Structures are given as structure tokens and as C-alpha cells.
Amino acid sequence: MNTFLLVTGGVLIFAIGSYFFSPIREKKVLTHIGILFSTLCLGTLLIFSHMIGNRVLANYEFDGKIEKYIAEDFVAEKFGVISLYSWYEFRNLQPAITIKVQENYKKREITVNAFTGKIIKSSLAVLPEEKNITFTAWNKERAQTEKIAEKETTSIVIEQQREEERQPLEFEQIEFEQNQEETKESAEEEEKQKRIADQAEAEALEKIKNMEKKIAADAARKQKKEESEREEKKRLGLLTAENVKNQRIAAREQKKQAEQEAARLAELQAEQEQKRLAQIAADQEKERQKAAEKAAQEQQAKAEAKAKKQAELLAQQKKAQQAAAKRAAQIRSRAS
Amino acid sequence: MSEFLSTYLVNPIVNGRIPHLPLIKQILIFLSIIPMAGIFIFPESFRSLGEISWQILLFILFIRPLSEIFTDLKIFRGLMPLRKELGILCGSFAVAHSIGYFLNGNITLPSGFLDSEIWNISDYYFWGMIGFIIALILTLTSNIFSIKILKRYWKKLHRLTYIFFFVIIIHIVLIRAFNEGTFMAFEVWNSVLPALALIVLWGVSFAKIKIPILTLFINKKP
Known part of the structure; x- marks a missing residue:
């Protein structure tokens, strides 16, 4: 903000100065630009001073508090x-x-x-x-109720899962018992077995009935509680506020999810991009190495060829020297 | 010093020679850019923009009757050429005020026009919308191109300013009454007192009553 003010101040001083105190006044275009800049800067500061102050305060003083x-x-x-x-x-x-x-x-x-x-x-x-x-009391209460609601929902979910797991197990057990009884008892004890089976069946039915009753009672209690809560809220005139709040919470969650998804996608993309870049870099490195190797080989071959040539030349020179020495010796012997 | 006083004080007031008139005109035109651009950055400032627009409108409408009543104070006649630029500035503030209201309430322009609840004559929103439409028309036709096209109808069209003035009075009174919860509070009517003064001035001007204020109070003709 300070830099923004400095820049604005500088522009203003330049613009006003250029208009009133310098020979630039003669040049029409610069004058117009000067007036435009100074009017826009000063006018914005004057008209929106309160709002600018608010934004500055929001950024520096109250940011993140609420x-x-x-x-x-x-x-x-x-x-x-x-x-x-x-x-x-x-x-x-x-x-x-x-x-x-x-x-x-x-x-x-x-x-x-x-x-x-x-x-x-x-x-x-x-x-x-x-x-x-007061806001603080309300905020505390809100946090607490949110926590309780979260706990309740998790406990309800766990209970439901348990019940779902328990029910088929009980039926299986009854069946298993019946089968066992059938195998154990003889045909003569059919009546007894039947009675026991009936009893077991009745017990199982009773159990199921009890369970159903319990579930129904729980549901009724919950509904009653909700209804009473709703009535209470209706009485206080908070129902729509609650709806608005719920809608807002849902929207916020959706937004959060979308943001997370977007972040995940961006991460994936970045990762892929990084991989691609690394692959390109590795390829380039390989090519560079290959080229270097090729160049070294070429250089070596050239050096070898040169050395060979030099050796050949040396051999030729040696031969010529030997021939010259021979000739000199022949001449010398002829002279003697 | 005396030269400065005569240029910037005596000459404008007594002789109506406003110094740097072209520069002032230029500045007023440039100023009208600010609310239109700024409202998108500071939409919560729509109220203050509306108030500024109302004050500029009052200033424009005060100039003519004052120039006709106080004949020897030539400053009002000298300010007459500024009315066009001031009109553009007023329109720009008024339009920015409306846009700010829409932005603040998350209202889209079509929904703003089509909502049946909004077109309720006893609601200040209705009068605001009427004012917005008039301000838009007046601002868009405040140029030489429109004068050339509309010719003699341009002047008739720009008489809408007076309708705009009364519409805005109703708009302000309804807002104040809504805020105070009653029409009977002083706060409801104190904002339109300048408007009442203006109506009185119109009456005086219509009766062709002239007050030579310099002759009366200073006892010296300029």
C-alpha cells in the first residue's frame, strides 16, 4: 500500500508539475495526460477514501479474524x-x-x-x-453444537453399520442351531425337535420384533426431537436462517471439494509436466553425450591418422637418409 | 495578491469570468470515469455515490433560477456552461449507484427488471429504477452527436431532468421513511429541504422577481 501511495504521489506531482510549472505545458498531449492522471488519482482518493481505508484495514488489521x-x-x-x-x-x-x-x-x-x-x-x-x-458466546455455542452434531452423526453411522452386520449373523446362527439339532436328535424325537424349532423360531421372531420395535422407537424419538427442535426454532423465527445456514454450509463444502479436486488435478498435471521435462532433459543429455563420444572418436581417429602419417614420413626420411649415407659411402669408396 | 484576488474571487463572482473554464470542464469529464470504474472495485460504496449524485443534481438545478434572481451576481451565469459536464458527472454517479446496488444484492439486471415485487410503487426500489433509466438516457445523450441527431427534440428530452429530480425526491423520502420506520420523523424530510428551497426559487424566478444583491447590501454597483 505504501508503494502504491508513493507511486500515486509521484505521478500526481509529475502531472501537476508538468502542467503548471514546466515548458511541457505547450505540448497539448502531455497536458491532457497530466490532467487525466491527476484527476483520476485525486478523484479516486477523494471519492473512495473511506472504502480504500476499509480495504487497508481489512488487509492489515482484521484479516483472518472473522x-x-x-x-x-x-x-x-x-x-x-x-x-x-x-x-x-x-x-x-x-x-x-x-x-x-x-x-x-x-x-x-x-x-x-x-x-x-x-x-x-x-x-x-x-x-x-x-x-x-454477543458474538463470542454465539461463536462458542456454534462450535460446540457443530462438534456434538458431528459426533452424533458418526455414532449413528457406526451403530447402523453394526446392526447391519449383526442381523445376518443372528439368522445364520439360528439356522446353524436348527441344523445341529436336526442331526443330533433322532426321528423319534421329531415332535420335541419341532417344539424346539418352533421355540427357536418364536424366539428369533421375538428378537426381530424387539429389534424392529427398538428401531421404530428410536426413529420416533429422533423424529419427535427434531420436530420439537423445529418447532422451537420456528417459534424463535430461526428456521429459514437455519436453512440458509445449511445451504451455505453445503455450498461451502461443495466449493471445498471442487477446490481439492482442482488442486489434485493441478498437482497431477504439474507432476506429469515435471516428468516430461525430466525425460526431455535426460534425452538431451544422452544426445549430448553421444555427440561428445562421436566427436572424441573422430578426434582420436584423426590423431591416429596424423601419427601414422608422421610415422610414414619419418620412415621415408630415414630411408632417404640411409640411401644418401649409402651413396656418400659409395662415392667416398670410389674416391679412395 | 490583488491580481490573484481579482482573478479568482472578484472577477468570477461579480463579472462571471470563471478562470480556467476549459480545464474545469476537462476535469469534470475525466472525473465522471471514476465512479463507473470504481463501483466494480468498491461496490459497497453505492450509497455515497448516490448521495454525491443527488448533490450534483441539486447544484445543476440551482444555477438557472439563481442566475435569474440574483442578476448582478454574474457567477451563476458564468457557471451555466458547466451544466453539461456536471450533468454527465451526475448521471455517471447515478448509474454507478444503481450498478453498485445490483452488485451488492447479487441481483442481475434482468431479474432486477422482471421481479414483480420490485415493481411496487410504494417501494423505494421502484423509484430508484425509474431514476436509473432516466439517468441512463440523459447520460447517453449528453454529447454533440446526440444533439445533431435529435436536433430540437434533444432539449425536450433533457427536460426529463426535472422528472428525474422529483423521482429522486420520492426515492430519498421512501428510503428515509423505511430507515426510520415512519414518515413523520424529521430525518425523513430534512434531506429534501434543499429541494423545497429549489421549488421556492423556481417560483420566484417564474414571477420574474429580481434581487440586485450587490446594490442592496454593498450599496455599490459593480
Whole structure:
């Protein structure tokens, strides 16, 4: 931000200076550019000074302290039924969330400090119970309820799995017992066996019935609990807020999943790209080595050929010397 | 010093010679770019843009009756040539205000026009939409090309400014009433007091009443 301000200030000084105090004034195009720059910079700073200040504060002071959707959930749950529109801003250095809600067919606009839950502005009269709302308490409660809900769902899932596993086992056991009894007892004890089988069957049926009853009772209890909760929420006027919250949570999860998928794909792509690049580099290295080897071989062959030539030359010179020496000796002998 | 005072104070007020008039015109035109571009970066600022637009509109509409009433204060006559540029600036702020409202409420333009709840005459949104349409028409036709095409109809079309003015008054009153919860609060009506003053000035101007303010108060003709 400081650099941004420095650059803007520099441009402004240049633009204004170029217009008023230098011979550039004569050149029309530069003058126009100067006026345009200075007007745009100064005008933006003047018109949006409050918003720029907010953004700076959001980046440097309050970043990461509270997310917009949590603040929205909080305000929607505590104050409103249907949020027609909402926005997040800083009012007098307070992170404020403003929503428009409908209560008893009357529209209402409330601006609340997102940290404390204190009402900054309200189009209708503020109720006494609304004055004591605090964000921290709500946030704690929310975290706790979320944890409990998570635990409950996991325990329900585990229980269901267990029941599913248990039921076929019980049937198998009964069958196995029946078979055993049949093999053990003789034909004379058929009646007894039948009685035992009947008894076992009845017991099994009773067990199943008991289980069914238990499941039904559990379901009824759960439904009743949910209904009572829903009624309670309806009474408090929070049902739609809850729906909105659930929708938001679902949307957030979907977004998260999509982001994860995108990240995974990007990682895969990067990995493939890296592999490809490594392969290309390896190929290039191989080719380079081959070329170097070829060059070395060629050089060696050349050196060998040269050495051979030199040896031949030396041999020829030696031969010539020997022939000359011979001739000299012949001449000398003839002279003597 | 005396030269500076005469150039920048006495001459503009008494003789209506506004210094650097072409430069001011140019700056006003350049300024109208800012809200249109800035609203996409700061959509939450739509309220302040609306307020600025309203103040510029008041300024434009005040110039003519004041120049007709205070005849010896030539500054108002001197400001008359700036009305075109000020009009463009006002329109740009008004359009940016509407766009900001749409962006803030995640409303698309077609849904904004087609929602039956929105076309409720007692809702401030309805009057805002009417104002938005008028502002758009006036801003788009505030150029020499449109004057050449529309000829004598251009002036008639730009009389829509007065309708725009009344539409905006209703828009502001409804917003204030909505915020206060009643029409009876002073806060609802204090924002339109300048508008009432303007209506009075129009009346005075229509009656051709002239107030030579310099002669009356300084007892000296310029």
C-alpha cells in the first residue's frame, strides 16, 4: 500500500508539475495526460477514501479474524428470518455487517458489529433482548453444537453399520442351531425337535420384533426431537436462517471439494509436466553425450591418422637418409 | 495578491469570468470515469455515490433560477456552461449507484427488471429504477452527436431532468421513511429541504422577481 501511495504521489506531482510549472505545458498531449492522471488519482482518493481505508484495514488489521459467512450466519440467526441482502464493511473502524430482513411483514435494516454483535444501526426499534447479544458466546455455542452434531452423526453411522452386520449373523446362527439339532436328535424325537424349532423360531421372531420395535422407537424419538427442535426454532423465527445456514454450509463444502479436486488435478498435471521435462532433459543429455563420444572418436581417429602419417614420413626420411649415407659411402669408396 | 484576488474571487463572482473554464470542464469529464470504474472495485460504496449524485443534481438545478434572481451576481451565469459536464458527472454517479446496488444484492439486471415485487410503487426500489433509466438516457445523450441527431427534440428530452429530480425526491423520502420506520420523523424530510428551497426559487424566478444583491447590501454597483 505504501508503494502504491508513493507511486500515486509521484505521478500526481509529475502531472501537476508538468502542467503548471514546466515548458511541457505547450505540448497539448502531455497536458491532457497530466490532467487525466491527476484527476483520476485525486478523484479516486477523494471519492473512495473511506472504502480504500476499509480495504487497508481489512488487509492489515482484521484479516483472518472473522470470516464474512460466519458473521452473516450470526446476524441472520440472531436478528433475521430472511436476509434479502447483506454486505460487509467497516463503519467507524468497526467490521460491520448490514442485512435487510423482514419481521412481521415489516422490512428492517440492521447493521451489526461483526465482532461484538452490538447493533450499530437499526431501522426499527431495538428490542431489549437484542442488546445483550454477543458474538463470542454465539461463536462458542456454534462450535460446540457443530462438534456434538458431528459426533452424533458418526455414532449413528457406526451403530447402523453394526446392526447391519449383526442381523445376518443372528439368522445364520439360528439356522446353524436348527441344523445341529436336526442331526443330533433322532426321528423319534421329531415332535420335541419341532417344539424346539418352533421355540427357536418364536424366539428369533421375538428378537426381530424387539429389534424392529427398538428401531421404530428410536426413529420416533429422533423424529419427535427434531420436530420439537423445529418447532422451537420456528417459534424463535430461526428456521429459514437455519436453512440458509445449511445451504451455505453445503455450498461451502461443495466449493471445498471442487477446490481439492482442482488442486489434485493441478498437482497431477504439474507432476506429469515435471516428468516430461525430466525425460526431455535426460534425452538431451544422452544426445549430448553421444555427440561428445562421436566427436572424441573422430578426434582420436584423426590423431591416429596424423601419427601414422608422421610415422610414414619419418620412415621415408630415414630411408632417404640411409640411401644418401649409402651413396656418400659409395662415392667416398670410389674416391679412395 | 490583488491580481490573484481579482482573478479568482472578484472577477468570477461579480463579472462571471470563471478562470480556467476549459480545464474545469476537462476535469469534470475525466472525473465522471471514476465512479463507473470504481463501483466494480468498491461496490459497497453505492450509497455515497448516490448521495454525491443527488448533490450534483441539486447544484445543476440551482444555477438557472439563481442566475435569474440574483442578476448582478454574474457567477451563476458564468457557471451555466458547466451544466453539461456536471450533468454527465451526475448521471455517471447515478448509474454507478444503481450498478453498485445490483452488485451488492447479487441481483442481475434482468431479474432486477422482471421481479414483480420490485415493481411496487410504494417501494423505494421502484423509484430508484425509474431514476436509473432516466439517468441512463440523459447520460447517453449528453454529447454533440446526440444533439445533431435529435436536433430540437434533444432539449425536450433533457427536460426529463426535472422528472428525474422529483423521482429522486420520492426515492430519498421512501428510503428515509423505511430507515426510520415512519414518515413523520424529521430525518425523513430534512434531506429534501434543499429541494423545497429549489421549488421556492423556481417560483420566484417564474414571477420574474429580481434581487440586485450587490446594490442592496454593498450599496455599490459593480
